[in-house]
Amino acid sequence: MKLKQIACVFGVVVGVGLSTLSWAQVKIGTIASSTGVVSAIGIPQRNTAMMLPEKIGDLSIQYIHLDDASEPNNTVTSVRKLITEEKVDAIIGPSGTPHALALIDLVSEAQTPLLAPVGSISLVLPMDEKKKWVFKTTQNDGLVADKLLQHMQDNGVKTLGFIGTADAYGETWYGVMTERLEQYGIRLVANERFKRPDTSVTGQVLKLMSANPDAVLVAAPGGPAVLPQASLYERNYAGTVYQTHGAAMNDFLRLGGKAVEGTILGGSLMLVPEQIEDDNPSKAIAQDYMQRYNEKYGHMPATFGGNVYDAGLLLVAALPVAAEQAQPGTEAFRQALRTALENIKELPGTQGIYNMTPDDHSGFDERGVELLTVKNGQWERVH
Structure with missing residues (x-):
């Protein structure tokens, strides 16, 4: 998917030709600590999750938004519900490192991609069969x-x-x-x-x-x-x-x-x-996100919200690729989505450029x- 299409999809529906599907539905779970001790991080993440696109090309996106109240045990319970009851295709969240680390076994067993907006390098390194289901939208x-x-x-x-x-x-x-x-x-x-x-x-x-x-x-x-x-x-x-x-x-x-x-x-x-050079490709992405967040909520977002926005950008790029391989709601689709995420190259986000590989599920370099x-x-x- 081209950068221009990815940027536009957050404001209007774009046409991505999927020959085999007609408005197929993808289910995305989001979990944030919008209450409790981590809420300074979780509130802008929850708010940003509410801004993610409901249509990506021929795909209709349904979001299930949950609050774990800053408690890791609640995080596990909520994600188990998203996987077993809602049968989501991917999960964005949670807000804290301890919360995310508690999910590695769960998402790997369910083979459901997790896009985690947290900082800890231990989520994705050293890479192994379990961590290959986790992607990180912050700098290592x-x-x-x-x-x-x-x-x-x-x-x-x-x-x-x-x-x-x-x-x-x-x-x-x-x-x-x-x-x-x-x-x-x-x-x-x-x-x-x-x-x-x-x-x-x-x-x-x-x-x-x-x-x-x-x-x-x-x-x-x-x-x-x-x-x-x-x-x-x-x-x-x-x-x-x-x-x-x-x-x-x-x-x-x-x-x-x-x-x-x-x-x-x-x-x-x-x-x-305003202090960043205009030729930095992340500058325009960040300013667009910040402007639309401000218009919706009346104040500028914390950078933690940008991590969720970037998770949305990664899914905008990867979901249509996965949909060419399998039907949403299936294990094959989740496998294809994981592979598509792993192959994203030179994708600007709000805070840096993503270049994912099988060994690097954060993808940021010094530009991040x-x-x-x-x-x-x-x-x-x-x-």
């Missing part, structure tokens, strides 16, 4: 980590303190960082954890401060990313604070205020579209990460 942690570590090295950072959430997100980031630190000449001097609902991290921050690192990396998604940095600010920590792409949202600026000034993170071009800082309460691209 390692891609972001390399951007951050290169900035640290270039700015003389020799020692690093780490604080992350006490779950799969924090643990994955700890692993990704520690396996890379030596090659950048950086030594880890402190390692702390906290729970997402925590309201204080005083003990952890005091331990970080006592280690006196040149910089601190906070590995937390959504609103919880602010708490450790605010605590460091209150205690006059003088080093640089780095954040993962889990903090790449405007709410981070609103919640953090002065405490997050000078933050360095690897994030999405959606945060600084922008190095950003916070200056005067606004995002600014780091050149």
